[in-house]
Amino acid sequence: MGRLKLFRESFFVYSFLRDPVAIGSFIMLLFFLIAGFSAPLTAPTNPYDTAQIDVMNSEMPPVWIPGGSPDFPLGTDAQGRDMLSTILYGTRVSVLIGLGAVALQAFLGISLGLISGYTGGRVDSILMRVADVQLSFSTYMVAIFLGAIFQTALGVGYYEDVAVPFLIIVIGLAEWPQYARTVRASVLAEKKKEYVEAARVIGLPAWRIMWRHILPNTMTPVLVISTVQVANAIMSEAALSFIGLGMPVTKPSLGSLIKSGFEYIFSGSWWITLFPGLVLIGLILAINLLGDWMRDFLNPKLYKN
Amino acid sequence: MKIQPEHQGEDKLLEVQDLTVKFALRKGILPAVNNVSFTLNRGERLGLVGESGAGKSVTGFALLNLISKPGFIDSGKVLFGGRDISALKDDEMRKIRGDRISMIFQDPMMTLNPVLTIGTQMVETIQAHRNISRAEAERICLDKLRKVYIPSPEKRLTQYPHEFSGGMRQRIVIAIALLLEPSLIIADEPTTALDVTIQAEIMDLLLELCEVHNMGLILITHDLAVVSQVTQKIAVMYAGRIIEMGLTQEIVTNPLHPYTQGLIKALPQAGPRGARLNQIPGIMPSLYNMPSGCAFNPRCTKKLPLCCEEMPTLSSRESGSLVACHCV
Numbered sequence: 001m002g003r004l005k006l007f008r009e010s011f012f013v014y015s016f017l018r019d020p021v022a023i024g025s026f027i028m029l030l031f032f033l034i035a036g037f038s039a040p041l042t043a044p045t046n047p048y049d050t051a052q053i054d055v056m057n058s059e060m061p062p063v064w065i066p067g068g069s070p071d072f073p074l075g076t077d078a079q080g081r082d083m084l085s086t087i088l089y090g091t092r093v094s095v096l097i098g099l100g101a102v103a104l105q106a107f108l109g110i111s112l113g114l115i116s117g118y119t120g121g122r123v124d125s126i127l128m129r130v131a132d133v134q135l136s137f138s139t140y141m142v143a144i145f146l147g148a149i150f151q152t153a154l155g156v157g158y159y160e161d162v163a164v165p166f167l168i169i170v171i172g173l174a175e176w177p178q179y180a181r182t183v184r185a186s187v188l189a190e191k192k193k194e195y196v197e198a199a200r201v202i203g204l205p206a207w208r209i210m211w212r213h214i215l216p217n218t219m220t221p222v223l224v225i226s227t228v229q230v231a232n233a234i235m236s237e238a239a240l241s242f243i244g245l246g247m248p249v250t251k252p253s254l255g256s257l258i259k260s261g262f263e264y265i266f267s268g269s270w271w272i273t274l275f276p277g278l279v280l281i282g283l284i285l286a287i288n289l290l291g292d293w294m295r296d297f298l299n300p301k302l303y304k305n
Numbered sequence: 306m307k308i309q310p311e312h313q314g315e316d317k318l319l320e321v322q323d324l325t326v327k328f329a330l331r332k333g334i335l336p337a338v339n340n341v342s343f344t345l346n347r348g349e350r351l352g353l354v355g356e357s358g359a360g361k362s363v364t365g366f367a368l369l370n371l372i373s374k375p376g377f378i379d380s381g382k383v384l385f386g387g388r389d390i391s392a393l394k395d396d397e398m399r400k401i402r403g404d405r406i407s408m409i410f411q412d413p414m415m416t417l418n419p420v421l422t423i424g425t426q427m428v429e430t431i432q433a434h435r436n437i438s439r440a441e442a443e444r445i446c447l448d449k450l451r452k453v454y455i456p457s458p459e460k461r462l463t464q465y466p467h468e469f470s471g472g473m474r475q476r477i478v479i480a481i482a483l484l485l486e487p488s489l490i491i492a493d494e495p496t497t498a499l500d501v502t503i504q505a506e507i508m509d510l511l512l513e514l515c516e517v518h519n520m521g522l523i524l525i526t527h528d529l530a531v532v533s534q535v536t537q538k539i540a541v542m543y544a545g546r547i548i549e550m551g552l553t554q555e556i557v558t559n560p561l562h563p564y565t566q567g568l569i570k571a572l573p574q575a576g577p578r579g580a581r582l583n584q585i586p587g588i589m590p591s592l593y594n595m596p597s598g599c600a601f602n603p604r605c606t607k608k609l610p611l612c613c614e615e616m617p618t619l620s621s622r623e624s625g626s627l628v629a630c631h632c633v
């Protein structure tokens with residue numbers, strides 16, 4: 001109870017409650033997250049279950065357009081799946097991949113950045129050159145390369161089952177240098193401070209000084225880039241799905257939904273692409289606005305205004 | 306180096322022999338500490354005095370083998386309890402740091418980690434050296450916090466460094482240094498960052514704790530007044546060398562080296578009221594361009610021709626002090 005009360009009275013909550021943009025984007029994000037993760041309970045149909053799909057219902061428009069049916073409030077796609085349910089499930093897949101990829105990026109990037117910054121010397125040079133090489137490949141290039149190999153090696157049928165972890169690994173591997181460089185830069189600044197010297201004088205082992213003493217002091221930039229990176233990872237996944245190297249159409253993410261509707265957009269079925277697209281934009285926007293607010297909040301130089 | 310011949314032998318806690326620390330810089334390898342030798346007996350307090358850049362702090366860090374790059378210990382021995390600790394592997398040295406020898410730094414605002422509670426930082430120190438439970442460790446922490454007169458220590462353990470005043474923080478730093486009951490504390494300008502009233506309080510506390518626990522103390526400072534109240538011996542450093550060393554009483558009342566004389570004359574209380582304070586003209590030479598002969602010769606008032614040619618060596622005088630000067 002004590003901690004909860006402390007949190008409620010903190011400056012973090014205080015400034016959050018006084019920023020309408022932050023509240024708005026937080027509510028929007030929360031809405032998408034709850035909707036996505038409660039999909040199995042709230043969605044009218046299960047788009048993964050082929051028994052519930054009827055091809056006769058394909059390409060039905062949303063309910064407010066003549067020809068629509070109240071069973072399918074946002075219409076159906078080319079296979080007759082309810083768009084609302086598919087979007088709910090798709091949001092879940094997209095967010096899951098985004099968070100998973102960022103967790104992997106953060107784990108790799110923080111560990112390597114911490115070791116690199118604290119150890120210095122040759123280890124630092126090698127790790128940072130590896131990061132440079134990694135950054136010189138675009139995320140999409142790495143993903144396309146690996147994706148093509150995996151899809152061929154595993155076969156399309158098996159690939160469906162491992163698509164989520166695969167995308168998490170690909171996007172996670174491609175973007176770790178962002179974290180590594182940020183953490184390394186902060187570690188270099190923190191390392192010179194006296195509390196690190198004091199910790200060494202106390203006789204603490206190096207790993208403990210790194211993880212317990214330096215890492216918590218470098219968390220501010222890490223938190224800020226994390227929000228941006230979640231949005232980036234969701235977009236990367238959508239882009240990969242859009243070019244057919246991400247989630248398969250049978251287990252669609254927002255990206256693969258947009259792609260699957262794109263083929264029908266000129267035959268008039270605009271809703272298959274538009275609705276997932278709006279959800280994607282809303283999700284990214286909410287995360288980025290929240291990230292912006294957090295960056296401003298965590299930057300004490302901006303308080304003076 | 307025998308200052309107190311009657312105390313030699315089994316009582317010796319720390320013996321530094323010809324310690325030389327060098328820094329590998331772009332302009333070449335430069336010595337920051339040169340052939341420093343001194344001994345410290347169990348429970349004895351030594352003041353290491355000198356201007357900024359004289360090599361006092363580097364000496365302190367060298368004792369703990371914590372010289373960071375590009376510096377390195379070039380030669381010399383640090384015998385602690387008879388064992389040469391300057392040659393120990395990092396792992397074994399870590400067992401001594403914080404356990405047998407602790408260090409207190411200048412700025413208590415900086416030496417405590419801002420994101421960890423002081424309880425965490427204290428318990429961590431104990432658990433890094435002793436295999437005991439958290440509850441037991443906390444009991445020791447409370448005991449030490451009481452020793453440094455922190456009121457309601459139970460509550461204080463859960464607080465962060467920013468919730469303490471500067472003087473309180475320095476007490477906590479001292480409490481951390483005391484946690485494992487070391488036999489030697491190296492205090493690197495422990496009161497410089499504090500205001501004058503707190504300074505006296507902290508020095509009194511340090512003195513009391515050293516006496517109660519029979520701990521050795523190396524007090525690194527530029528403040529002769531503080532040193533004269535606390536220590537039994539003084540070593541004056543100039544440009545990386547000890548230029549005068551002896552009993553505190555002797556050095557304060559009867560300084561022999563012109564530099565030490567200058568330092569003592571520069572103290573405010575020495576002269577008549579209203580008179581200008583004495584100062585030593587010039588600044589200490591940088592490592593890059595040391596004068597030939599005695600490093601102090603450009604500023605010295607008693608300079609002899611020999612001073613520019615030959616570096617004087619430390620040798621003992623009738624008073625018992627060791628002095629490195631040609632003219633005394």
